[in-house]
Amino acid sequence: MSVIEKKEKDALDVERLSAQVLNVPGVTNIYPPAPSLGQIPMLVTAAVTGTPPRLDQVSVITDGATTELSVRVGTSIDSATPHTATLVANALLENVPDGHEATVKVRISRIA
């Protein structure tokens, strides 16, 4: 793995991205993505390996050139939700390596 590839891999590390999202003021939780057919391969793998999947984190889907970052979060009722959502998106965008095409999807599922 080249140095550049390692930097890109580190930048898109799911655990690190998730921690950054949770550090955004106003974010209370990261929730698993809504149930979807796309989760089936992960759930099958988990069933075979016996390892429960970590779903409550940022989802990173990349083909090497294009990256999709998505996350479903809860926010505090004491913070303006549009502002919190913007901060989450900005935090994720900052991690996209230079030259990558990326999209960021932030969905607020609970305000409490």
Add this chain to the structure above:
Amino acid sequence: MNENDPRTLDCGKTVEELSDYLAAGRSPSDPRIETCPECLNALQGLTRLTQLFQDLITQDVADLPAPSENWFQGIMTNIHREVRAGRSVPLPHPDIRVDLSLTEGAVLALIRSVGDTVPGLLVGASRLDGDVETPGAPVEVSVTASVLWNRSIPDAAHQLRELICVALAAHTALNVISVDITIEDLHGDLPNTVIHKEH
């Protein structure tokens, strides 16, 4: 998951299961529920409803108009309907690579939660009418509620409307053109609400 079952949430849980879970004191903790935003939104509404029911049955309500069992069932059904994720309510962001949104369920749960802070008032149902998925499109908010029997209905309705307007302005980018409040029922005393207000 059964999307056609009117009592089943998107995650597969039913309102009855959540009600039983709440009755058991949320113990043992079920991570599938505690990490599901729709379930948590439903639990919040059910908690308030359960509190009201317990308050009423421990009071001497002989002379007061008590809500019927159907009334409670109706609110449970409304809670279920509202907490489903529903439509995506967009939020603005200057970068075209970014897609920000709220679930409709989160917005309706927000309305219920702020409504339940109004002393002597319990939200029955809430609805967003209009194309909430198109930024700037006009949206009408409709809310039904029950009010404490000796509470001023105009005051309660006014307070509810104000809180909803403030909450939606703070937490969404919806172009709300009206908030219609309909008081459909009266109910007995809510001592815990008064206590909560004092804090």
